[in-house]
Every structure is written in structure tokens, then in C-alpha cells.
Amino acid sequence: MTTLNLDDKRRRSLNLSDQELATAGSLTCGLLRHFERSLGERPVMPTLNRGQLRELFDTPFPELGVGVERLFHDIKEKILPNCTTVAHPRFLAYVLGPPNGISPFAEAIAAALNQNCNFWQLSPAASVIEQKVVSWLASLFAYPATAGGIITSGGSMANLMALSTAMHDKAPVDLRTAGLSAVPAPLVVYTSTEAHRSIEKAAAILGLGLNNVRKVPVDSDFRLRIDLLERAIENDRKSSLIPFCVVAAAGTVNTGAIDPLDEIAELCQRENLWLHVDGAYGALFILSNRIKDQLFSCGRADSISLDPHKLLFAPLEAGCLIVRHQQKLRKAFHFASSYLTAEDDPALVNFLEYGPQLSRGFKAFKIWCSLQTFGIQAFRTAAEHMLDISEYMAQRITAEPSLELLAPVRLSAVCFGFKGSTSNTAILAKLVDEGTALLGPVHIAGRIGIRACITNYRTTRSDIDLILDRLLQLGECS
Ligand SMILES: Cc1ncc(COP(=O)(O)O)c(C=O)c1O
Structure with missing residues (x-):
């Protein structure tokens, strides 16, 4: 019998032994199989109330761990029955899909690799994969070679980043240095009364102010009224305000309405406004032959939000922001820092320069694995x-x-x-x-x-x- 010295013991204390690894693997597969097979029979919503759930998890964390088998036992007994069965075929609330079959494995592998998808040195293959996933998504809308983007935590974050990029591009001052207070009049963003709350939330977070979000009425099909949009812009210009962005929907959250994208794109071009398309719910329906013609004009926008965690059935979280001119995204988010060894090579995309996060997980992996495993x-x-x-x-x-x-x-x-x-x-x-x-x-x-x-x-x-x-x-x- 081998005796472990103190260093060995400490090193092993957060690792699984070969036996534990095999047990965890087989219990995970068993759990996934059982879960998948029982989906239709599971309750859509659990029955325990909040107080009962608190009680269920009331025990303090153990000083000495319970081990793999006990952990899985508790997951099966306490957690599984008390989850909302999002993958249930009769879960039809919100816009929330089930994860596809390969994704749990992709997530586990991504966790093991733990790539920090901020710059090349910490995520060599991962950064190429993220670029590949983003450029495939951009190609669905025939975006030009100048386009780029980033995988986000979801549509809300993509919308927030899009508005920030639009502000940096359209503000009449150097926004980064001078700040909003140097802008001579309020910047105004236009969207419809049916827009997702994340647009107003982004405007509030970015300091634009809800008073400067125009919620343009919709027609009987719940599509933004272009005539009223035009009038609102005109009125604001007359009042010396600064229109800078229109957010159109490719699938409103309530009814799935697709705003008149071509007309809005033309108006934005005439008025020199940034056009962002919130396609978090609907834009990926471009994969369907019967809808694709209606969604193709998303590609006329300066930016578009997509949600692979909806229609590509990636597990939460996986959104995406695509920007027609990748450099504009970089302009909004790039900060040089002496202690990071991000290489200044134009062929490399260092994702820390394209969003607010420094440390970022490998969210693109589950999308890549899904497309590889099942095919488009x-x-x-x-x-x-x-x-x-x-x-x-x-x-x-x-x-x-x-x-x-x-x-x-x-x-x-x-x-x-x-x-x-x-x-x-x-x-x-x-x-x-x-x-x-x-x-x-x-x-x-x-x-x-x-x-x-x-x-x-x-x-x-x-x-x-x-x-x-x-x-x-x-x-x-x-
Ligand atoms: C139109 C629209 N925009 C934005 C969002 C927000 O996306 P997420 O939940 O991924 O942040 C949603 C969510 O359903 C949506 O339907």
C-alpha cells in the first residue's frame, strides 16, 4: 500500500481519483439518459414552495466532502425534482428552448479546458472557434468581410453592447474621453412600443435616460410604424435633440412581429442613424426556408443581436452580437493595458477588445459542437x-x-x-x-x-x- 506524503494529499484533495472519475462519468451519463427519457412525464413546474426548498438545502456545507456518489444522489433526489422542466415539450412560456443533446458534454469539456477567451495566449483554438462561429452567424445574413462580433451571455447583453457601440460611433464628441455630459444635447434612440425591455434597460444603464427612448407605435400587425418613426426623428431634430440609433425587431418578444427592416434601413441611411436589429428571438429563423426572405434584410443593419441559446438550442448562456464594421465594436471596447500580453496582430481577434469582459468562458464551444455534431x-x-x-x-x-x-x-x-x-x-x-x-x-x-x-x-x-x-x-x- 502506497502512503501519500502531505504534498500529494493536498494536490489530490481537489481532484477525483480514477475510480471517482469513472463513477462521476457513469452517473452523469445515467442522469442525462434518465432525464431525457423522462422529460414528457416530468412535472413542468416543481411543487415545493420557496420555504420548503430553503429547508431542503438548509444543511451547512460539510467540512469534509460527501464524495461523488452522495453528491449525485443528492442531485437526483433534491435538485432534479425541483427544477422547472424547461425542455418539457409543453413548456411554452417565454422564449426559452431546451439544450440539444451534445451540449451538456460540450459544457463539461469547456469547463475542463477552462480557456479564458480574452486573448490569444489564453485561448488559442478557442479564439479561432469563436471567430468561426461568429462569422458563420454573420454569413447567414450575408454580412461583408468587415463584419465581426462576439459571443455574449445573451440578447440583453448584445443589445446593451450594440447601443454602446452606436453611441461611440454617432456621438458628436469623443464619447470615451469627454463623456455624455460633453454631448451638446440628449442622444435619442428609437424603437417600437413592442420592443423588448432590454432596450430600455440598456438605455438606462448607458446613461441615455428613458426620456430619450422613443417608443414608436406599431401597426395592426405589431410592426413599427415607419411614418411615425420618421415624424419622431423630425420632431426631435427640430427640438435640437440628437437622434443616433433605431432599434428594429426581427421577432418582437410578444408576437414575433418583424419590423419593416428595408424601410427602416433606408431611413437610417438617409438620416445617418445607427440601425440595430434585435434578433434575439426571431433572427435565427432565417434558417427556415419559408421565413428567410423576410429576415435577410437584417444584414442591412449596423449590428444585430442573436441568441443561439434560443433557436440553436445551446444551453444558457449563449448570445451573439454582430457588427457590420468590427472596428466600430473595437472602438467602443478596446483598452490597452500593459500587464496583458495581448499581441497587436491584426490577424488575431483578442476578444477582450470587443466587449466589457476581461475573463470570459468558452461559450462558443457548445455552439461549435452543436453545429459539428448535428449539422446545419x-x-x-x-x-x-x-x-x-x-x-x-x-x-x-x-x-x-x-x-x-x-x-x-x-x-x-x-x-x-x-x-x-x-x-x-x-x-x-x-x-x-x-x-x-x-x-x-x-x-x-x-x-x-x-x-x-x-x-x-x-x-x-x-x-x-x-x-x-x-x-x-x-x-x-x-
Ligand atoms: C426580442 C428579444 N430581445 C431580447 C431578449 C433578451 O434576450 P436574453 O434573454 O438572451 O438576454 C429577448 C428574450 O426573450 C427577446 O425576445
Whole structure:
């Protein structure tokens, strides 16, 4: 029997032995298999309340670890049953998809490699992979060779960074040095009343002020009204304010409406405004043949936000910001520092120069692994499938005398309600409480309706039938 000296013991104390590694591997695979196979039967929402959950995790951390087997036992018994089953085929709330099959493995490997994706020396292959993923995403919209971008934590961060880049590009002063107070009048950003909250949030964070976010009304299809946008810009110029950016949506969060991108792009060109497209929800539907023509004009924007953690089924977190002129992104975020050995080689992309973070994880890896493992075609098929299912749901709702659509179904968001009823919220609450499905409420054109957003490649027509049949029953009893 070998005896370990103190150094060996300390070195090994945070490592797994060969036996533990094998156990952790097989228990992880077992857990993933069991989870995947039981998805449809799992409750969409757990039943324990917050107090019970606190109690469940009330025990102090052990001075001596519980070991691998006990850890996995606790994960299975305490954590798994108390998670929201986001991958459940009847989880249709928000815009949140399930992770694809290879992603848990990609995440584990990325954690082991622990690349710091800030500059070349700390992430050689990773930085090339991130560039490759970004340039593939940019190519979907035919962005030119000048384009570049960065993988972000999600659409909100991409929107924030886009607005910051736009400000640095369009402000009439050197914003970095002089700051906002040197700008002679407020900078104004334009978006629609249907824009995602992350736009206003970004404006607030960046010090633009919510008073300088114009929320332009939408038409009956929930698309930004170009005539009103034009008028708002004109009025602001007359008041000596400084219009600098328009944020259009390629898929609004509520209804999936696609703003009139070509007309907005032309207006922005005439008015010398930055055009940002918030494509976090919808832009990756460009993978679908039937929608791609409507989304292709996203490529006319100065920047676009995308969310691979939605339609590419990468697990959280994975967003992306693409900028038509990569150098403009760099202008907003690049800071030289003497203690970092980032090489000044134009062929290298040191990602620390393209965003606010220094230490950054290898988020591009799970996207790269997904595209490699399944191929682009699989994602095209998933996009078509989600559009098919939403169309089917819309057809069923239209055919049902007591139900009505509250908005046209352009992507995969279906907003509907009971005709002439004010009890949509109560009926939805019953459906959710009994665990049939998770759908969300939607506030639309002065009404509160029900919203299903199909962002899951597992959702089938039978799931939709089950949900609608049950809602109709609940509606009859209400
Ligand atoms: C249109 C739109 N923009 C931005 C976001 C925010 O994206 P994230 O949740 O990745 O930050 C969402 C999220 O659903 C969205 O639908």
C-alpha cells in the first residue's frame, strides 16, 4: 500500500481519483439518459414552495466532502425534482428552448479546458472557434468581410453592447474621453412600443435616460410604424435633440412581429442613424426556408443581436452580437493595458477588445459542437418544425368558436384568448397549476391573453391538442 506524503494529499484533495472519475462519468451519463427519457412525464413546474426548498438545502456545507456518489444522489433526489422542466415539450412560456443533446458534454469539456477567451495566449483554438462561429452567424445574413462580433451571455447583453457601440460611433464628441455630459444635447434612440425591455434597460444603464427612448407605435400587425418613426426623428431634430440609433425587431418578444427592416434601413441611411436589429428571438429563423426572405434584410443593419441559446438550442448562456464594421465594436471596447500580453496582430481577434469582459468562458464551444455534431440541416429542420407547430396551433385556435387569435402568427409565438372573456388569466393559472403545461400571459392591444411560444424541437401537434383541449374544458367551467 502506497502512503501519500502531505504534498500529494493536498494536490489530490481537489481532484477525483480514477475510480471517482469513472463513477462521476457513469452517473452523469445515467442522469442525462434518465432525464431525457423522462422529460414528457416530468412535472413542468416543481411543487415545493420557496420555504420548503430553503429547508431542503438548509444543511451547512460539510467540512469534509460527501464524495461523488452522495453528491449525485443528492442531485437526483433534491435538485432534479425541483427544477422547472424547461425542455418539457409543453413548456411554452417565454422564449426559452431546451439544450440539444451534445451540449451538456460540450459544457463539461469547456469547463475542463477552462480557456479564458480574452486573448490569444489564453485561448488559442478557442479564439479561432469563436471567430468561426461568429462569422458563420454573420454569413447567414450575408454580412461583408468587415463584419465581426462576439459571443455574449445573451440578447440583453448584445443589445446593451450594440447601443454602446452606436453611441461611440454617432456621438458628436469623443464619447470615451469627454463623456455624455460633453454631448451638446440628449442622444435619442428609437424603437417600437413592442420592443423588448432590454432596450430600455440598456438605455438606462448607458446613461441615455428613458426620456430619450422613443417608443414608436406599431401597426395592426405589431410592426413599427415607419411614418411615425420618421415624424419622431423630425420632431426631435427640430427640438435640437440628437437622434443616433433605431432599434428594429426581427421577432418582437410578444408576437414575433418583424419590423419593416428595408424601410427602416433606408431611413437610417438617409438620416445617418445607427440601425440595430434585435434578433434575439426571431433572427435565427432565417434558417427556415419559408421565413428567410423576410429576415435577410437584417444584414442591412449596423449590428444585430442573436441568441443561439434560443433557436440553436445551446444551453444558457449563449448570445451573439454582430457588427457590420468590427472596428466600430473595437472602438467602443478596446483598452490597452500593459500587464496583458495581448499581441497587436491584426490577424488575431483578442476578444477582450470587443466587449466589457476581461475573463470570459468558452461559450462558443457548445455552439461549435452543436453545429459539428448535428449539422446545419438539423437546425433548419427544427426551425421549420417550430413554425409548423405554431401554424397548426393558430389553425386550431381559429377553428375553435370560443377562441381567437390576438395577433397574427409570424414566427412561433401564438397569442390568443377566449372570445369576449376577461378570464384568460384565471384559466391560464388553472392550466399551469394542474401541471398540464406552462404558457405565459401576454398584454396585447389593451387585453390580457395567453401566449404560447414554441421554441422546443420536441413539441408535437399532440402536445398542442392536449393544451387546447384542456384549456377549452377549463374555459367551459369558468
Ligand atoms: C426580442 C428579444 N430581445 C431580447 C431578449 C433578451 O434576450 P436574453 O434573454 O438572451 O438576454 C429577448 C428574450 O426573450 C427577446 O425576445
